[in-house]
Amino acid sequence: MIYLYKKMFTFTNNILVTGGAGYIGSHIIELLVKKKFKVFIYDNLVTGYKKLINKKAVFIKGDIKNSKLLIKTINDNNINSIIHLAGYLNISEGQKNKKKYYKNNVIGTLNLVKACKNSTVKNIIFSSSCSIYGNIKGSVSEKNIPKPKSYYAFTKYKSEEIIKKYGKKFNFKYGILRYFNVAGASPSGKIGEIEKSYGHLIKNLAIQSTKLRPKVDIFGNNYNTKDGTCIRDYIHVSDLADIHILALKKISSSKKSLILNCGYGKGYSVKEIVEIFKKIKKGVIVKYKKKRIGDVAQIYSDNSKLKKILKWKPKFNNIQTILKSAIKWEKKLT
Numbered sequence: 001m002i003y004l005y006k007k008m009f010t011f012t013n014n015i016l017v018t019g020g021a022g023y024i025g026s027h028i029i030e031l032l033v034k035k036k037f038k039v040f041i042y043d044n045l046v047t048g049y050k051k052l053i054n055k056k057a058v059f060i061k062g063d064i065k066n067s068k069l070l071i072k073t074i075n076d077n078n079i080n081s082i083i084h085l086a087g088y089l090n091i092s093e094g095q096k097n098k099k100k101y102y103k104n105n106v107i108g109t110l111n112l113v114k115a116c117k118n119s120t121v122k123n124i125i126f127s128s129s130c131s132i133y134g135n136i137k138g139s140v141s142e143k144n145i146p147k148p149k150s151y152y153a154f155t156k157y158k159s160e161e162i163i164k165k166y167g168k169k170f171n172f173k174y175g176i177l178r179y180f181n182v183a184g185a186s187p188s189g190k191i192g193e194i195e196k197s198y199g200h201l202i203k204n205l206a207i208q209s210t211k212l213r214p215k216v217d218i219f220g221n222n223y224n225t226k227d228g229t230c231i232r233d234y235i236h237v238s239d240l241a242d243i244h245i246l247a248l249k250k251i252s253s254s255k256k257s258l259i260l261n262c263g264y265g266k267g268y269s270v271k272e273i274v275e276i277f278k279k280i281k282k283g284v285i286v287k288y289k290k291k292r293i294g295d296v297a298q299i300y301s302d303n304s305k306l307k308k309i310l311k312w313k314p315k316f317n318n319i320q321t322i323l324k325s326a327i328k329w330e331k332k333l334t
Helices: 023-034 067-076 091-096 098-114 151-170 201-209 237-254 270-280 304-310 319-333
Strands: 002-004 010-012 014-018 038-043 058-061 081-084 123-129 173-179 181-183 216-219 234-236 258-262 286-289 298-301
Touching: 014 023, 023 038, 023 237, 038 067, 067 098, 081 098, 081 237, 091 098, 091 151, 098 151, 123 151, 123 237, 151 173, 173 237, 181 201, 181 237, 181 319, 201 216, 201 270, 201 319, 216 270, 234 237, 234 319, 237 258, 237 304, 258 304, 270 319
Parallel strands: 014 038, 014 081, 038 058, 081 123, 123 173, 173 258, 181 234, 216 286
Antiparallel strands: 002 010
């Protein structure tokens, strides 16, 4: 069965989303099912959540470290395209438990691409990270040479190299999407970020605003930036979800692989985010702590390639919109 997405774009409708029960995955799947694709969620529910599983998708409880189950899932369901999101993403944890992160993020990715051998898979979209660039002054483009500073970033960079290698070997096209800081929640109000342990600034501010957390820890106020705090490029999760569909469209129709930065191209310091948040929700309390190992001082995207190649037009590129959606979702969780 074939589905049409806008003009000049067709691909078979069986799409596998690894990590589809997580924050970003649930937003991508919300969009995919809305567009009538048949979606298969592959998630071990270690960092995913049952409540984020879309009822219109087929759920398979599985681990990317399980090669046999990956092969069976892909072949039994005639999977044509894969959106690979599964992986650990806590920078601090990654520094402390490198073996765990290598085995899951790198070996897991290797298992996945090897499972594509002699299969119907023609396209893979991979969720990479801007952290692979390391410390950059000013905006960063895809031409910048990756210099991972954290071990988590290293696992993402290593996974990129694996996908490139096996894309040529097994003849599938890939779209590597280097995420900047993802935040906010779906306008539908049905899904959002649940995990509380990753140290995401906007998520933590939203939690604190509901009084479920006494304060928000800010890691470092002595960076070489305009106000001493880290500078980041925040992108609304629903805009990021849309990029995945557009990237899948592009690699499928053009038969060419691509690598894209996924951000709005504007950097905000941590202090700036806190001050904007306080104007929306009063009573925010923050406490400054030592820098975390692996954090970079500043990074924001040059997204000109993204806009040019995908003709992408963001819908939620307003920082207050992102913050308000995060607060609304957090209230729903309480």
